[in-house]
Structure formats: structure tokens, C-alpha cells
Amino acid sequence: MTQAFDIVIVGAGMVGAALATGLGREGFNVAMVDRAPAPTFDSNAAPDIRVSALSAGSEAYLQSLGAWDPILAMRTTPYRRLAVWDEAPHPLSKLLPRAANHVEFNADGLNATHLGHIVENSVTQKGLWQAAEAEPTVSILAGHGVSRITQNEASATVTLENGQELAAALVIGADGAQSRVRDMAGIGITKDQYSQQAMIISVRYQGEVQDITWQGFYPSGPRAFLPLYSAGAQYPGESRGSLVWYDSPAEIARLKSLSDEALMAEIQKAFPQELPPLTHIEDRGSFPIARQHAKHYYSGRVVLAGDAAHTINPLAGQGVNLGFQDAECLQGLLKEARRGGDDLASTHWLGLYEQQRRPANRRMMLAMDLFYHLFSNTIPPLHLARNLGLGAARALPFARNKVARYAMGLDSQPPAIFREITNRLPMPNWL
Template sequence: MSATHSASHSFDLIIVGAGLAGAALACVVAQANKELRIAMVEAQTLPAEPPSLAQAVQGFDPRVSALTLASQQLLQGIGVWPAIISQRAEAYSHMQVWDAEGTGSVSFEAAEVNQPCLGYIVENRITLSALLNTLKGLANVQCFNPAKVAALESEPQQRCLRLEDGQRLSAPLMVAADGANSLLRQQAGFAVREWDYQHRAIVATVQTELPHQHTAWQRFLPQGPLAFLPLAAAAEADSHFCSIVWSAVPEYAQQLMALDDQTFAQQLAAAFEHKLGAVQALSQRYSFPLQQRHAVDYIQPGLALVGDAAHSIHPLAGQGINLGFSDVAVLAEEILRASQRGLALADYSILQRYQRRRKADNLSMMLAMDGFKRLFAETNIALRWLRNTGMNSFNRSPAIKRKIMRSAMGLN
């Protein structure tokens, strides 16, 4: 996976962005068809070594994902799942959700859908490291890194990239996997609908007094939802580490970020109703605004968007990268189908089928998450009562719960 430095390079497929979605797409396609020449372009310097995995709050990546079983199956197919599990991944078998403004609560158990777990909490750097290590062994993938895009250009039957170092790459099909602020999406002029959630997320790693019980916890507070996600430990007795995601209105988030560590830890434990006892240790905190974006179209002739470049979502249910991996699975399937049938990879019917298969599902999940966010932000007493009554009724409806759980896990 190395790059030469001639002025011009021609490929069958160019993927811009070597994050989780882009790297996964390159692995799937390159492994399935070794004749395809694939370029991977990434602006940031990629790590050369696997991450150091110290067992302390500062030793965890603050960016984690709640990978569904469908995402696990994709990573298993690529061959990277054993490497992820051998490093650090927490299988969680329970999920507890409750309303701070009432008595409503919902619990989910893996046994209800006859699965060993609901999903896995994995640090993003661990998943990415496993993907990049696999890419290094693929002779038909050429990596340009660090390489910043200067311009996106079009020619008949080709999409072209001009890099800042003067190199020029061309291919009939290009995929933008360069994140929520996708440069390629902007340069290509894709229309995007976006709105600000009026929330900021605070993320950190904590060590708690009590073990996390292999449970993902979420409490809906008036200022926004608070999640404690269990992290893997070196030994069962050390299961006291969690990744926290606290979404709050900007003013309150700013106040929380201004607190010293001890005071923040106390307020965090109180906001969580001390479900896991005291917060005994706290990593560095990070805060960022929450916005939702959705491209009106995912495709143009010779160009497709995947992952956050196509859609970004509130972290409420941890579905962001799972939607991205679903994009990857479908787009790879369509690319490989075209190759097997002797069609051009950029055949517009192929791209249209990808968009048709993914856009409705992504939009449905985004609308559902937006609805949840608005529902739990509602302060009207009557609506709060209905909300709590509905949660409790839902919790007592096994058939409906199983359907929702299977859908969220990607098992339908």
C-alpha cells in the first residue's frame, strides 16, 4: 500500500478518506476483486503502529462506537474482527434507558432476541488500526498519504483529483468518504440539508466505583441525554471503565466544561443517579457541537458519498458508523456486481441502486433520532406523562421490543 510519485495515475476506483467507512470500503472491494486498481487518498498522516492500550482513563480513545452485529459481520467478512477482539472490545448484553423527568424506563436484553450480545463498544482507533493493517497487505490498493485534495475535476468518463503536491489521479468512479465536512461533497456541489441540534456533546472516559455490568446506560435529562457506555477491561474484576457522552444545551455544556475535574465528576455521578457509584477518575474532556446533515442526493455521475459525507446523525443511539458500514456493504455489493457483469463501475444504474437501497433507511433512522431528541426535550407536563406511560407500555410489549431491537442491531 504505497504510492509512487509520477505526475499522473489512473485507477478503477478512488476513495477519498481513510477513516472507518473509507478503509472498510477499500478492504471489501479490493479483497473481492484483486484485478481492480484502487487508490486511497487521505489528508491526515495515518498511524504506522497499533495504538497503545494502557488500562487507565487516559489510555482509552475518547471516540468510541457502539457496533451492531451487522457491523461486526461486515468486519468479520473483511477479516479484521479477530484483531479488534484481541485488542479491546466490550460486548454488552443489556441496555437501560430511563427518563429523569418521571418513572418511564425501558430495558433491553440480548436474550430477548436470542443473541449473545446487543453489540460491541469499540474504540474507533482500534477498528481503524485493524482496517489499515489489512489494507497494507492488499497489492491492488495504492495509498496517497498524507495527500490533500486541491481540486476535483471532471473529464468524459472520468473523475479526476488534483492533489496539492501536483499529482493527478483519475478513475471512472470516485467515492467521498471524507467525513461530515466532506471537501469532495462541497467541491462537487451536492445539496445538503442540515440543522443544528442546539446541543453540544461532552465526551470523556471515566472510572466508576461499581462495575458497568456489561450494560449500556442512557438517562434522558431536561438539558439532554447522558450515556455511559461500557469499555473493555484487562480482567473482569476491572470492569469499571466507561465512555460517557453527555449532550446538553450549549449554555449548560459550557458550564460543565468550565468545572474542575473533581466537581465535574461529582455532577456527572449525580446526573447519572449514582447508578455506578462515584466517578473515581476522569480523562480529558472534549466538547463539540451536534449537527445533523443529510445530502439530498448521494450520487452524481462517477461520484458517490458514503458514511458521514452522506449523512451525520445525533449520537443518541450510537448509529452513526453503523449507518456508514451499511452504506459500505451496499455500495461494495453494487460495485462488485457491476464488475462481474462487465459493466462500468460508474454505470449510473449501479449508483442509483446504491442510493435507492440506502437513502430511505438512513433518512428513517435520522428522523427517528430527531423525534426522540425532540420528545425528551419536551417540558409540557401532559406530554411528559404520555412519554413515561409510553415507555413503560413499550417495556411490557415483548413482540414490539424484539422487532425494534432486531432492527437497531441490523438483523432484519
């Protein structure tokens, strides 16, 4: 027997669950499908190794979905400051003050209470599942993968691995970077693997919870600190944090092979002096870094959102924020399509979605790619250029804060100078 829905969403991660909740709130009859079971949360457990820096814009969207309060009720860490600096040695390093190549963004300068929150991915997903479950028109089909998608002029049929069939006007692929929905729809991608990998390390450190997240840039790649929450009465005077170490695959493999004690010593030696004293390593993992972009965001009755449509260098933690922007945009356009009595898979509305989201995603991808190549080298002219850029950012707080407001999702459009720079750069074929 075939079940009928308005929309079937494949993928119940953060972006998929946000779409299910938002569309359910608009009265759409939605099925959300995922092979994985429902996310769980244990307040006594160590933090999920996967965390994201949710921007203020993402917080506002999650609030509109009724998911933000459940997320806050679990655990989140607000940050009020964000700092970046260049740690690459150069001939003038000993002559210039360290602050010369140091830029800090502060919530006070943006008339905001905070810049964002560091949240475990599982916590965000759990909050969104709770919000989706509260919507009477949302059906969650967990534990089932998709084996086939067929389309005709009137509808699309999603066949699950257990043989169950779901018919809908539109199928949304929110099933991540390795999207099967994208493959089934015949949508190609352009992909570029970076020469670096990223190692994530969950740690405890001595001291109170910090209100700053920072990245120090080295020729081999950045090293970042993200504050988490207090370690609690079990570990008095300690807090939890997440470290990210970008380096060559060989170096990451070497680091992963070390004991906790040896790795802690390497971290304290290799990270900037701002790193608080570590007391314990709780977990570690690594992943390759790749940039990819779908050649089209839709095909027939299938449309893509989040990592299924694009993945970005994680330098500034913009990946999930871009995914939430996709979800919010698509949700709004589908609402307008229904209001006009149009087919939800109309090329007019899906075309508008791609027209709105592809340039914004492309702009951020290009900026992060430029940032990556500018900082991950020791070429003297580029070293000079990046230090001049950091110096200019320090000297021009208004322009710096405009860029920060755009990255936070507080301004919908980037500042003019940001658009001018990205528009003048040669457009790579992967965009």
C-alpha cells in the first residue's frame, strides 16, 4: 500500500529535521525518512565529538521552529568573541607585537548579546526531532533507508528498503554529502579534495567556561578552540572544550596513533599560547576536507538542501548555517507555491530556490577557499597580504563588523566590499 504525502524528506539530520518541522508548521503533510534511529541525549555523558557554531541567524530560525528552547534545555555554550590570527613565522615576527596580526570580533561592537552558540550536533538534531514530533502533519519513519525513487508528471514515489512506498509531489534530499537521493535523481557534482584533514579532539581544561572561540593559522593549517560547558561537580574547576587541528593526512595519522598523554603534550606545544591548560582528552576523531557543489539543486520532483547540495571548507563553521538558510528559503518558497495553487515541484519555484541559494552558497564557498589558500602557505607575498588584511580589519572596525554581521546571519546581504572582492575573483569551474 502506498502512503500519500505532500512532501517526502530523505535525511533526518539537522537540516532535514528543520525542514520537516518548518513545513509541518505550514500545514504540509510531510514524511521524514532516515535509516538512523532517533537521536538520544544523556546529560551525564561526555559531549558529542561533532559540534557546530550556530550563528545568531540560525538561532532565530530554530526559535521560529520551536526547537531552540528544547536545545537550550539540554546544553549550549554562547560565545561573545571570535578571534583569528596568523601564527606563521616571518622575518619580522620578533620585531612586531603579536597583536599586530590579531583580529577579534566582539558582540559589543555588533550591538548583540552574543555572536552565536557552540552546540553539539546531536543536541541540535534532538531538539529538532522533538519539534518535528510535535507537528501533527509530520510522520517520522526512522530505521528505513531509501532503495528507489521514481518520478512521473504527477508525483514521485519513494520506495523504502522494507518495500514501503511513499508518494509525494516533491522529494527533498537532505541526506548529506554522500547523498543517495542526489545520485538517484541523476544530479552530478563537482568536487575538490583539500590536501589537509581535520582532527577533532574533545578535551577538559582547567578554568571557567570561556566566552571566546578562536583560530590560529599555521602554514600546515589552522588550529581552533571552541568552548563547551562546565565539566560539573565530578571535575571541579574544569570545563569542556573542542579542539580542531588541520594538517596533512600523514601528520593527522601520526597524531591519532599517540596515547592521550603524548597527544596532550603535542597539543600544548603546537597550539597558540591562548589555549588553556588541558587536563584530559575525552575523545578524538578525524575526517578529510572536501568542497563539493551540486551541478543543479533540483531535477524533476527532487530538490536538494544542505550538504546534499554543497559542502564547504569548515574553516569558519558556516556549513550547517548555510544548510539552515537553504531550509528557510525552500520552506518559504513552497509556502508561496501552495498559496498560488501551484505544483510544489514547479520549475518556477524550484528555479527561484536555486537562483537565491546558489549565489549565496557560492559566495561563502569562494570566500572560504580564498581564506584557505591565503593562509595555508609560507609564500612571502601572500604572507604580507594576509597580515595587511588582518591589520586593515583591526583598523577598520566598521567594515569588519559588517562582515561579521553577514556571517552571523544578522544581515541578509554581504557588505559591498565583500561582494566586490568575490565578484572580481576568477570563477572556478566547481562553482
